[in-house]
Amino acid sequence: MSAPGQEEVKEMTMDAPMERRVGETRHGAAEETADVVIVGAGIVGTALACLLGEEGVEVALVDARETLLDPETVGRGQPGMRVSALTPVSQTLLEGLGAWEWMAARRISPYRFMQVWDAEGSGEVSFSAEQAGVARLGHIVENDVTQAALERGLDALASVKLVLGARVTGLGESADGGRCVQLADGRRLAAPLVVAADGARSPLRELAGIGVNAHETGHMAVVTTVQVERPHGDVARQAFLPTGPLAFLPLRLDGERHHCSIVWSTSPEEAERLLGLSTEALGDELAMAFGHRLGEVTVVDRAVAFPLVQRHAQRYVLPGLALVGDAAHSIHPLAGQGANLGLMDAAVLAEELLAARRRGVALGDERWLSRYARRRRGDNAGMLALMDGFRLLFGTRHPALTLARNLGLGAVDRLTPLKRLIMQQAIGHRGRLPASCR
Ligand SMILES: Cc1cc2nc3c(=O)[nH]c(=O)nc-3n(C[C@H](O)[C@H](O)[C@H](O)COP(=O)(O)OP(=O)(O)OC[C@H]3O[C@@H](n4cnc5c(N)ncnc54)[C@H](O)[C@@H]3O)c2cc1C
Structure with missing residues (x-):
């Protein structure tokens, strides 16, 4: 351990981390302290700050962003390109934080049905909210709407x-043996616990x-917003094409049901080709790839592509x-599931930290923190493995596997107990839920 004032700090450069002593920094600023420093004020970091802040925990919530979102403009006009399908379990968490009411008043799009099919074969499976015993399977929500709602909550x-x-x-390390983060402007923030939500x-x-155990999926996700000829009927649809899955996620704009958010996972070459198409040609390709299930497709926003890498931290x-x-x-x-899993991490970590505080356990105690890791790692790993399996099974043209998945999808559709199990997973009912999500 270093002596106070001589703390070891790892610094990030553009290329590689390096070692430097805080005492040697140009700025030499004093440490500001908190109970918890959260680095990253995205949906997950902000939700965690709200959960802890509601119980009076002193939190420093740090982000490289210069400003918060403008709540006046979010969720109005053209929908944002980044959307998430939030489960009823995430909804419960956001309701408890007082965020959901504002989100619902601004813009959320419920879906009551899910349809998944193999574009190369005959297999199809469909679920309804009624079969799952819930009012809705979830809501498609622009990430900015969720983010702005959580940010509003911080004010109080x-x-x-x-x-x-x-x-x-x-x-x-901080002067008292806790953690300390160094900011680019020279400031330092110290706390018994630093949370990476970055x-x-x-x-x-x-x-x-x-x-990290990283796994190049070899896929890019092409994302855009479209208008469709036939109403989507609150159905979240996903077609498995030989090149990857294509999702049409239903959006409600001013009550009408003719807009969808598109996530098309495909090879980098194909993504580049799609991005190079005219708006009309991209709409035609989308309609064709989707077997014209929703009729003509008109692209109403620019299309962008994100690289898709599956990563799982080793600890x-x-x-x-x-x-x-x-x-x-x-x-x-x-x-x-990305945002849903992250919200669940935030809820479980907050629950464990508040329990530690009640028992007088230090917030940075690794053994106590391991309770959080045990509760979340299995669930996250299971979901990552399931996605890998899906990707491999549907990314093949091997006739035996094509037959197997068509039979499999058909069987899932007929086997009520299995279907119910999958539906429970899809709506977020997995394992022991934290109290804030029940
Ligand atoms: C195409 C696509 C579709 C998706 N669809 C869904 C879906 O339907 N459902 C779903 O649940 N999820 C979905 N996801 C995943 C979901 O968007 C993410 O899981 C979620 O947004 C992650 O939130 P986060 O808060 O962990 O991280 P982020 O949103 O990445 O936030 C990280 C924050 O950390 C800050 N930061 C980074 N580095 C630093 C630094 N050095 N110093 C200070 N601040 C820093 C950043 O400014 C940022 O604000 C999708 C993802 C993609 C790419």
């Missing part, structure tokens, strides 16, 4: 301090020396450090 939380325009560049590339995870916790959300796991969007 005196114990949460927002530190914006602050890029974390180093991680070290996204899939997580600089903090790298600074902490935590490796979720170290002394004084925990990973949540995409920093811990990033998952193929075909399951629509």
